[in-house]
Amino acid sequence: MRTGAVKYLKELGWDVIVVMPNYDTKEFKIEDDIWQIPFKGKHIQKLASLFERVGIYEDYLDKWLDYVLKYLKNKISKEDMIFATSGGELGMIKLGSLLQEKIECKFVVNFRDPLNYGYMNGLRRDKKPHIGRIKTHEKYIQNANLIITSSKYYADTLKRQFSNLADKIHNNYFGYIKEIDLSQYKKQLSDKLRIAYAGMMSSTQKPELLYEAYKKLNSSDVELYFIGNRKNYKPLQNIDDNNVYFIDFLPHEEFLKFMCENIDVGFVSLVNDYYGACVPSKIYEYINLGLPMLGVLPNGDGKEMINDMGFGLACSYNDICKLSENIKEMLDDKILREYKINVLDKKVEFSMEKKIKEVEILLKEIS
Template structure:
């Protein structure tokens, strides 16, 4: 008897590399889709690697996977898994060497195509083939990064004629966010992207990415479903609020080679130089995984008494910390190819309903903060502007007007439940179209 005969719920096969116990920004969107679609009546099976695929973990996230969701964990020989094994114990669980990782990543970009997770592809593809042969599935979903996840889904969709949604949390990494090492690499990545855009629907999270794909691939069905915040994460935080006479600024999330604390720290040093009375009245905490260079910049700007770093904490603790901080700090990459991206962390900050200081380039992320009235925006390339915006928020805090100066109301449009409802509607329409053709 097939799964379809046993269960009349629509069934969905999901190819997800970053899945609990892995942690980090790439986990929360697909995890929310898994949970919310399951609650909406989908019979879900997830294909994902065994634990150890990513260098950040949070065992508590496993509790967010509904019991009725089947999770097929496979072997993987990804380059990232090998790197994790090599770095084990060297820099701590939330810190890695900036110089060492930069070299390894450069080698990976050259030899591992389309990405360092391609070693998972044969195991995931075989597992997916086996699952589809054993039972009925109505639709297929894949999410990236890593982009190799879409190549797995492409094989499954072609073999079994399943309607397929390819969800790009970020654009194709080695085309838009990193320069391909050679023209041959560029051609290969463009070929792979073109292949994936033949999916039945392409999900994007930003206007910028939507415009690019519609221009390059006029025949593709591109649908924008933004990132969002998980309402359930904030249950119990409604009564929490910051206290004390010291302005607390929190950055909760990863700092990478491209997304560094340096521009903000340089602006902070300039602000404290202009406003020496603020010393002892402002504290900045960076919580989460980071490259080692970030500590260097704290020492370089003599900010040891103001700035602290903490290792990765469970996501629920991160949410609690956000709720009791005066200001939430958002930092983006300062290179032009990242200007169109909107960090998922911004939506989580919006869910936390605290003032935001966005140190970002001009673009969609800056517009969201300004249009919602959620906080201040400083151009990441302008040290003086960062110092000025810090000064604005510090003065509001000292005057007791910080919260009253910004719109901290709930914004339903950015709830993940709203985004999941859009995906649910899209998938059901695709399944209906597929059945009508049969």
């Protein structure tokens, strides 16, 4: 998703240089406006993450920051803008904040996901031991000129947590990257409702909930497709059902072709209330594919988007009976067509090419 943001910001005329760690070698690489800066000393990810957990490091990238800060402070001017992204880590935000203090340039924080192990409305990402991060969270966003989230839920939470920054906090749904021309694919007809889950097979998503709801429905009019690696995920390993299919990860073009030609409904799931602050990227992918959706999700933007926009039906992840009822409702061809029409009507609104223009307006306001 961040690659897509860079692509479209460049197309809008912004000069973007990406700075990232080089985890593989001690070589400093510059290629296509991407600077890969190595760690100065030896980096052991597990050890760095442990030091973060117990509070020795503020972030697992701390040792890299010591090195890259010295390099970048002479490469950035007051007229530049630092756009620091987070997929849960603090490191890039910390780097941006420290550089802004030295250079006094504009500083933007972009939370693609909430800060890992930062408390969210009293919730945590998981039960693994980790020192609290509210103080460091606050410390490194205090001098931001702009804070962009990827969900209204998280934007509202940050505004409550850091009320003095409320007027700087804005939401932007990042959307799908490259629009698919659906006319190039021909749908294979079937007398069964074909539902697909595609993605990680893990306890965070619990895709087996779809199977449990299907079994409760006890209908031969439904087929399930699980696309991804289930080898190390026990809940899906012993399923033997003529209407349930397992497919290994597909190259993206093959995946798109398969979904467009064979699938009627996309299934999306997250099973932790903490993730109400996230909009699963799979939702944007299903919008791009023109697929109605079934979901089991915590309260938040993702569930609201599916239900309120008429993209399909999303219920709580702990309500298997409701999910089973929702599958049954999708068996009605008229209802299914209505959901599909709604998705296709809104499709263009969720392209990143369009959504990034909202970001550009915010960037120009602080320039």
